[in-house]
Amino acid sequence: MSSLESKVAMVTGGGQGLGEAICRSLARAGATVVSADVREERARAVADAIRAEGGQASAVRLDVASEEQATEAIRRIVAERGRLDVLVNNAGVDLTVSVEDLSVADWGRILGVNLSGPFIMSKHAMKEMRSQGGGHIVNIVSTAAKRAWPNAAAYHASKWGLLGLSHALHAEARPHGVKVTAVVAGGMRTPFLLDRFPDLDPGVLQDPANVAETVRFVLTQPDETVIPEVMVIPMRETSWP
Template sequence: MQTQSQVSGKVALVTGGASGLGSEICRTLANHEMKTIVADIHLEKAQKIAKEIEQNGGKATAIELNVTNFEKIPEKLDNIVQQYGSLDVLINNAGIDLTTPITEMPVNKWNDILSTNLTGPFVLSKEALRIMHKKKGNIINIVSTAAKRSWANASAYHASKWGLLGFTHALHVEGREMGVKVTAVICGGMRTPFLLDRFPDIDISTLQPPSNVANVISQILYLPHESVIPEVMVLPMKETSWP
């Protein structure tokens, strides 16, 4: 296991970092003395998280990042390297969903979900590899039990997360050749706005705090250079979408 000093000072980019699991990941990595880039489409919310981290003694910067604005991504990552000297960790966390039957799913919404949840991580990972292969690094993709099972009214979300899981394993194979570790973190239900805002009647006792998942992510980054975890699943004890 690496020590805190070996993780301290690393530069981590977290997409969707302004709320829910993303904000917990940012707080956790900052607590481990990493320089955290809070990236989100909502800049003011990202700035609020970054300010909170700084006030608590961590190091964080907020940037506006739309993961579907593919043409801007190389420039965004290059700017991070120019400002901080490196990019050591990429966490593809940004994700959206629309709960609706297949027969009522608009094509443009389907495309939005796949662009955000799958194509965005592809473009970000592609550009991160361009930077990381010179200095090793970690790419962590936030997946879901939706990549393992299926339920009604989530066709686009399932398609994106099943695709993201497959992409992550392919990226893991290619990344190893470059010294870059790639991991899929499959999350069970969490007490975040992603679920609570859409399903106000959900039983929160069946959900886990996002900090539990964030702590697992931090431990992945402590793994020695000689080893990699391709996939890990983190479920609440009362998970309803898994046996």
């Protein structure tokens, strides 16, 4: 297995939920972590907690749908840390509403964060990774990319698109030594679900730390091996057979 010691990893949506769990997991494995979140105070809280535990971490405010902010965040990381080895595209939003009631603005906002964001981030991260001789991009997808349920059209469209984008990036980046992995995650006990669906049984969900460990696992594969796609779901998953 490869080591994450001295690797620099940026995690979008790193201020809570799965993003926070990924930041903590990678930091424990020896990586220097950059928690990036549109809510800077949450990103800073995660970075502070990691440093308090002896890890290496920093925080940055980032709206992944903004190319200007994306390029500046990557520029700062490379300037301060010398490189960018790992990008985890985790930031995501959703809105539970029928197609008839879904506004064009909300459609654009959801696809902007969930699909255009990973494109923008990957586009500029790949440039740095190619120039340094390698790197790894992990896209956090969802079982929403494998099947559909009502009142989530924009979310499904974004996640199906992200899965396709991930495989396209894998094909394009692989000859240049850059790995790309899609982590298809089932329901987790995070604010993303529990804050919006208070009646949801937490017992049918999984600990986000388990998904974070899957991310760590794919990042530590030997240099000659890449995992293009992996699915990790709870034993009682209801959104996948």
